[in-house]
Amino acid sequence: DAGITQSPRHKVTETGTPVTLRCHQTENHRYMYWYRQDPGHGLRLIHYSYGVKDTDKGEVSDGYSVSRSKTEDFLLTLESATSSQTSVYFCAIREQGSANYGYTFGSGTRLTVV
Amino acid sequence: TQLLEQSPQFLSIQEGENLTVYCNSSSVFSSLQWYRQEPGEGPVLLVTVVTGGEVKKLKRLTFQFGDARKDSSLHITAAQPGDTGLYLCAGGARYGQNFVFGPGTRLSVLP
Structure with missing residues (x-):
């Protein structure tokens, strides 16, 4: 298989609580990404990482933070969850930044903020 | 900001029919990728096209990159429920830059 797993697969949380989603890869890829997918918007980039402790913001980064202390793990944290952050979150990995390399996605985490 | 539009948004057809879906932008891309996503799963890469005018075939799927590298099409022959x-x-757009995703075309093939 692709060697990328996300946890948890489903989560319901209350508004104002912190939430951390985990992405784990066994491919030793340098690049890791967090996306959210919402109807009508497609996949939107939240944050990405190009190495251990090297991260940068995507187009919808407000309200989210990330950490990458090891090559294999990339964590996404919602510091204080809001209803607008109800979404399906996907982690992706890519071997290199070259345009010829595709993304490999995890199976997603469905997050509901009530 | 580079934007990708996809059409149609929804498509429902009978098994055995042919179809084409489109991906358009006002921006030039160095490469374009197509993914398929099934319910409850993440997208899976189908193909990458990098040269203007390029045509790639994957069984019954034919992908084309526009000459100006601003658009692409996916044609499926004899569609199946799968x-x-x-x-x-x-x-x-260029090396190291993150890809921009379109909103997608949701295809339903009825048996």
């Missing part, structure tokens, strides 16, 4: 899913295109 082709059902969300088809996403993604464009990359």
Whole structure:
């Protein structure tokens, strides 16, 4: 298989609580990404990482933070969850930044903020 | 900001029919990728096209990159229920730049 797993697969949380989603890869890829997918918007980039402790913001980064202390793990944290952050979150990995390399996605985490 | 548009948004057809879905932008991309996503799963890469005018075939699927590298099409011949899913295109402008994803075309192939 692709060697990328996300946890948890489903989560319901209350508004104002912190939430951390985990992405784990066994491919030793340098690049890791967090996306959210919402109807009508497609996949939107939240944050990405190009190495251990090297991260940068995507187009919808407000309200989210990330950490990458090891090559294999990339964590996404919602510091204080809001209803607008109800979404399906996907982690992706890519071997290199070259345009010829595709993304490999995890199976997603469905997050509901009530 | 580079944007990708996809059309149609939804498509429902009978098994055995042919179809074409489109991916368009006002921006030039160095490459374009197509993904298929099934319910409850992440997108899976189908193909990458990098040269203007390039045509790639994957069994019954034919992908074309526009000459100006601003658009792409996906043609499916004799669609099958297994082709059902969300088809996403993604464009990359240059090395190291993150790809931009279109909103997708949701295809339903009825038996």
